[in-house]
Amino acid sequence: MVTTIEPEDVDPADRIEELLSGDNVEGAAELLADMHPADQADLYDRLDDAERETMLALLSTEARAQLLEHLDEETLEEIAQRLPRVELPRVLDLTKNDIAADALRMLPPAEAALALAQMKTASEVTPLLIHPDESAGGLMTRGFVALHKDMTVGEAMTLLRARKPLAEEAYYLYVLDARNRLEGVVNLRQLIVAERDVRIEDVMTRDVVSVRPDTDQEEAAHLLQHYRLRALPVVDESGVLSGIITADDIIDVIQEEATEDMYRMAGVGVKEWAFSPLRESVIRRVPWLSFNMAWAFAGAAVISLFEGTIQKVAALAIFMPMIAGQAGNAGIQTATIMVRSMALGEVKVSDIARVLAKELTLGAIKGAIFGSVLGLIAWVWKGNEVLGLVAGVALFCNMLVAATAGVLIPMTLRRLGFDPATIAGVFDTMLTDLMGFLIYLGLATLLVDQLT
Amino acid sequence: MVTTIEPEDVDPADRIEELLSGDNVEGAAELLADMHPADQADLYDRLDDAERETMLALLSTEARAQLLEHLDEETLEEIAQRLPRVELPRVLDLTKNDIAADALRMLPPAEAALALAQMKTASEVTPLLIHPDESAGGLMTRGFVALHKDMTVGEAMTLLRARKPLAEEAYYLYVLDARNRLEGVVNLRQLIVAERDVRIEDVMTRDVVSVRPDTDQEEAAHLLQHYRLRALPVVDESGVLSGIITADDIIDVIQEEATEDMYRMAGVGVKEWAFSPLRESVIRRVPWLSFNMAWAFAGAAVISLFEGTIQKVAALAIFMPMIAGQAGNAGIQTATIMVRSMALGEVKVSDIARVLAKELTLGAIKGAIFGSVLGLIAWVWKGNEVLGLVAGVALFCNMLVAATAGVLIPMTLRRLGFDPATIAGVFDTMLTDLMGFLIYLGLATLLVDQLT
Numbered sequence: 003m004v005t006t007i008e009p010e011d012v013d014p015a016d017r018i019e020e021l022l023s024g025d026n027v028e029g030a031a032e033l034l035a036d037m038h039p040a041d042q043a044d045l046y047d048r049l050d051d052a053e054r055e056t057m058l059a060l061l062s063t064e065a066r067a068q069l070l071e072h073l074d075e076e077t078l079e080e081i082a083q084r085l086p087r088v089e090l091p092r093v094l095d096l097t098k099n100d101i102a103a104d105a106l107r108m109l110p111p112a113e114a115a116l117a118l119a120q121m122k123t124a125s126e127v128t129p130l131l132i133h134p135d136e137s138a139g140g141l142m143t144r145g146f147v148a149l150h151k152d153m154t155v156g157e158a159m160t161l162l163r164a165r166k167p168l169a170e171e172a173y174y175l176y177v178l179d180a181r182n183r184l185e186g187v188v189n190l191r192q193l194i195v196a197e198r199d200v201r202i203e204d205v206m207t208r209d210v211v212s213v214r215p216d217t218d219q220e221e222a223a224h225l226l227q228h229y230r231l232r233a234l235p236v237v238d239e240s241g242v243l244s245g246i247i248t249a250d251d252i253i254d255v256i257q258e259e260a261t262e263d264m265y266r267m268a269g270v271g272v273k274e275w276a277f278s279p280l281r282e283s284v285i286r287r288v289p290w291l292s293f294n295m296a297w298a299f300a301g302a303a304v305i306s307l308f309e310g311t312i313q314k315v316a317a318l319a320i321f322m323p324m325i326a327g328q329a330g331n332a333g334i335q336t337a338t339i340m341v342r343s344m345a346l347g348e349v350k351v352s353d354i355a356r357v358l359a360k361e362l363t364l365g366a367i368k369g370a371i372f373g374s375v376l377g378l379i380a381w382v383w384k385g386n387e388v389l390g391l392v393a394g395v396a397l398f399c400n401m402l403v404a405a406t407a408g409v410l411i412p413m414t415l416r417r418l419g420f421d422p423a424t425i426a427g428v429f430d431t432m433l434t435d436l437m438g439f440l441i442y443l444g445l446a447t448l449l450v451d452q453l454t
Numbered sequence: 455m456v457t458t459i460e461p462e463d464v465d466p467a468d469r470i471e472e473l474l475s476g477d478n479v480e481g482a483a484e485l486l487a488d489m490h491p492a493d494q495a496d497l498y499d500r501l502d503d504a505e506r507e508t509m510l511a512l513l514s515t516e517a518r519a520q521l522l523e524h525l526d527e528e529t530l531e532e533i534a535q536r537l538p539r540v541e542l543p544r545v546l547d548l549t550k551n552d553i554a555a556d557a558l559r560m561l562p563p564a565e566a567a568l569a570l571a572q573m574k575t576a577s578e579v580t581p582l583l584i585h586p587d588e589s590a591g592g593l594m595t596r597g598f599v600a601l602h603k604d605m606t607v608g609e610a611m612t613l614l615r616a617r618k619p620l621a622e623e624a625y626y627l628y629v630l631d632a633r634n635r636l637e638g639v640v641n642l643r644q645l646i647v648a649e650r651d652v653r654i655e656d657v658m659t660r661d662v663v664s665v666r667p668d669t670d671q672e673e674a675a676h677l678l679q680h681y682r683l684r685a686l687p688v689v690d691e692s693g694v695l696s697g698i699i700t701a702d703d704i705i706d707v708i709q710e711e712a713t714e715d716m717y718r719m720a721g722v723g724v725k726e727w728a729f730s731p732l733r734e735s736v737i738r739r740v741p742w743l744s745f746n747m748a749w750a751f752a753g754a755a756v757i758s759l760f761e762g763t764i765q766k767v768a769a770l771a772i773f774m775p776m777i778a779g780q781a782g783n784a785g786i787q788t789a790t791i792m793v794r795s796m797a798l799g800e801v802k803v804s805d806i807a808r809v810l811a812k813e814l815t816l817g818a819i820k821g822a823i824f825g826s827v828l829g830l831i832a833w834v835w836k837g838n839e840v841l842g843l844v845a846g847v848a849l850f851c852n853m854l855v856a857a858t859a860g861v862l863i864p865m866t867l868r869r870l871g872f873d874p875a876t877i878a879g880v881f882d883t884m885l886t887d888l889m890g891f892l893i894y895l896g897l898a899t900l901l902v903d904q905l906t
Contacts, residue, residue, distance in 0.1 A: 038663075038681060040680045040681050040682065041680075071682070072682070159646055162643075162646050162647065163646065163647050166647050167643070173625060173642070173643075173684075190625070190642040190643065190646065191614075191619065191625075191642065193646075194611055194614050194615065194642065194645075194646070195614065195615050195618050211490075226705075227702075227705050227706075227709070228492045228493075229490060229492050230492065230523070230524070230702040232625075232684065232701065249684070249701050249705070250679075250682040252705070253678075253679050253701075253704070253705060253708060254679075256705065256708055256709060256712075257679070257708060257712070257798065260708075260709070260712030260713075260716075261712075261794055261798070263716065264712075264715065264716055264719070264790055264793075264794055265790060265791075265794070267716075267790075268786050268787050268790040268879075269783065269787060270787045270790055270791055274791060275791065275794075275795050275798075275800055276791055276792060276795035276800055276801040276805070276809055276812075277800070277801075277808075277809075277812075280812060280815060280816060280819075283812075283816055284816065284819055284820075287784070287787050287816070287820070288820065288823065290787075291780065291783065291784060291787075291820060291824065292824075294779075294780060294783050295776070295780055295824055295827065295828075298775070298776040298779055298780055299776070299831070301775055301776065301779075302772045302773060302775075302776055305771055305772045305775070306769075306772050309768050309769060309771075309772065310768075312764070312768040312771045313765075313768035316761045316762075316764040316765035316768070317758075317761060318771075319757055319761075319764045319770075319771040319774065320754045320757045320758050320761065321754060322771065322774070322775065323750070323753055323754075323757070323774065323775050323778060323887060323891075324747070324750040324751070324753065324754055326775060327746075327750055327883070327887065328743065328746060328747055328750060331721065331743065331746050331880070331883075332739070332743060334720050335720050335721060335722045335739050335742075335743075338716055338717060338719075338720040338722055339717075339722055339726060339727065339728055340728065341716075342713055342716055342717070342727075343727050343728035346709065346713070346727075348727055348728055348729070349728040349729075353728070356729075357728055357729075360729075360732060360735075363732060364732060364735055364736065364739070367732075367736055368736075368739070368740065368743060371740065372743065372744075372747055375747065376747075379751070427720075428783070431779070431783075435775060435779065439775075
């Protein structure tokens with residue numbers, strides 16, 4: 003049976019959820035067994051505590067191991083803690099070993115050590131534990147197939163038949179020397195297409211793109227995408243193959259990094275999603291809004307300096323938000339393009355002069371257009387050409403502030419080793435608010451006699 | 455030789471660029487031949503017109519075909535138009551046929567028809583041309599390997615050896631019936647691990663996840679990621695296999711969609727990047743800023759209604775931007791989470807009640823916190839408790855406006871068939887500006903006697 007999945011399809015998980023909550027455990031078990039582990043993972047996320055317990059009990063050890071491969075971090079942690087301690091090592095033995103390492107990292111160290119001691123794959127999983135989670139080493143799995151260059155294609159195929167590697171780990175076969183140093187790579191297609199008695203040395207590709215265990219996961223994602231690979235070998239300083247990163251993990255990294263950038267720009271907690279518990283959302287969003295509020299008081303203090311001027315010319319208040327806001331939005335445009343171009347590797351910190359020159363020119367053009375429009379409208383509307391001049395010039399200058407900030411803030415953050423997206427949008431609006439009020443009300447104060 | 459690429463590595467393309475601009479064509483040709491087509495594509499992007507001409511001339515037909523597979527849309531269009539008309543059909547025959555279809559779509563119809571008529575792969579490429587670029591049909595390639603269920607594993611391997619499929623297209627082999635309807639799938643690993651005399655029917659997986667040609671590319675990306683597949687078959691209404699989408703194309707879609715969402719939220723042109731020509735950047739950014747400016751005048755008009763009140767109580771102007779801005783930022787937090795959660799398929803339009811209830815509660819909490827802080831500070835600073843009350847209540851109410859808008863705007867855009875990211879952030883700040891001024895200055899006008 004071929005299932006064509008379309009957006010409108012009814013979710014089969016709904017029926018299992020009903021059966022589970024209605025205590026029809028046999029019915030649920032039957033449907034569960036037919037379900038893809040990725041869909042089981044989605045279902046699990048939606049269940050309450052008691053239902054989760056029941057669902058896990060209905061899955062075989064193999065099914066539990068497969069389920070682990072499709073979970074997000076929080077749920078992986080939850081299941082790792084929920085599984086009976088005697089069962090955990092057996093489940094982890096059957097899952098991809100990068101996932102097993104992730105699960106172990108999430109347990110209290112004593113429990114992780116105990117579980118590891120009982121695992122058959124301990125020797126493969128242990129080396130993965132030393133690498134930070136967001137590095138190539140933390141992403142890799144040890145489950146690669148190693149060949150020797152003197153083998154024939156037929157021998158390699160016999161080896162594969164005996165090893166029965168996991169699907170994700172079998173596409174590339176790595177050719178290692180006697181000291182486990184990476185010499186080349188052969189893919190399954192090359193193996194099948196070649197004659198059986200040809201030596202591996204004569205089919206293998208020697209020019210292999212690889213990363214080090216400490217390479218950042220984002221850099222690894224770039225390379226895999228750039229060269230359109232299905233897996234990326236991780237090689238240590240002496241050239242020894244430490245593990246491989248598979249394309250499915252890279253797809254997750256790409257999604258994760260894009261979400262992070264969007265959330266960081268908006269000042270939202272990186273781990274939040276639409277159904278995060280209320281308490282968590284409060285904890286994640288309020289600190290940044292507090293920071294924003296503190297800066298807004300700085301803006302208020304600037305306006306307060308000019309309270310006397312506003313008292314004399316109340317019409318000034320009308321254009322105040324526009325001068326800050328229009329430049330703020332222009333700055334966010336610039337910052338967004340900077341952040342994304344840096345994330346995609348299209349712009350480096352060394353491009354700063356070229357980018358700044360472009361954005362300043364663009365800022366001047368935008369400033370000239372919108373400054374003139376605002377100036378004219380303010381003049382006609384309020385019947386005062388000096389008010390028009392003050393508003394127009396202030397917007398023009400603030401557009402230049404926005405362009406400078408939009409380029410310099412993300413680039414400075416990157417140079418200082420932070421993620422360039424870190425509240426880049428926020429810093430930008432803060433600056434354009436402060437500078438906008440200062441320039442506009444300052445000019446108005448200088449020319450206050452012509453404004454009344 | 456194993457190349458470990460690290461972020462700091464010097465770009466070998468720099469040397470070719472030097473050689474090309476210094477007219478050392480032989481040297482450049484030699485280095486180019488050793489370069490991965492993905493790196494050739496990056497180099498090509500950096501060259502000027504004359505250098506591009508030289509570089510293309512130095513590549514063989516095969517190398518040109520491979521280069522096409524690594525280009526972004528604009529460069530693909532540029533090369534398709536640059537290649538000599540007699541050469542184009544031969545280059546397109548050698549590239550993946552989804553890329554060939556993309557290139558043909560970018561030519562004037564008459565030229566595309568002429569090129570197609572001279573292509574050997576015309577029968578494979580033509581069906582791809584009828585599908586829109588951003589659908590599964592526009593993304594798929596016809597280059598799949600088809601098997602019959604009565605074949606043995608050995609026969610299938612012999613077929614593969616004869617067909618020599620492209621690397622990206624060979625991992626899954628599709629089992630079709632006599633009318634080309636998809637019956638199952640076998641991957642290379644299953645084939646190698648199985649005995650040679652076993653029938654394909656006994657190794658194949660019957661439960662195949664597939665999409666229709668008109669499925670949106672984002673939905674296809676979801677499925678491939680969700681089930682951790684390397685390719686996704688595209689099947690028409692009668693069950694006939696039309697083509698396959700490979701994981702490398704999906705990675706591009708994921709990056710593209712994430713960029714689009716970020717840019718749409720900030721109101722930046724979707725195709726822009728840091729080094730887009732100035733003219734293009736102006737054309738892409740100014741329209742949205744104009745739209746923003748028009749709305750800002752609506753905000754100005756609201757403030758203008760209350761000019762008399764501001765004349766009496768100039769201190770009101772101090773807190774005006776903060777009440778609009780703090781709520782605007784809170785709204786962008788909500789909108790960002792909505793947009794991303796919808797993009798990742800975590801939230802559907804039908805979840806509206808649940809999400810709205812959560813965000814309204816959250817808005818009330820944020821409003822209570824920041825409203826009290828603002829109220830107290832305004833009271834102490836300006837020595838007027840009614841001013842504190844007015845500012846605090848206005849911020850509280852505007853936080854509820856922000857929460858409602860942050861949920862409803864992206865969801866309404868999605869329901870109307872637009873991308874939910876489309877300037878969702880902008881609409882949100884517009885509403886919080888307008889409503890913030892209205893509530894704050896309206897309240898102040900009602901209580902103006904106690905404010906002076």
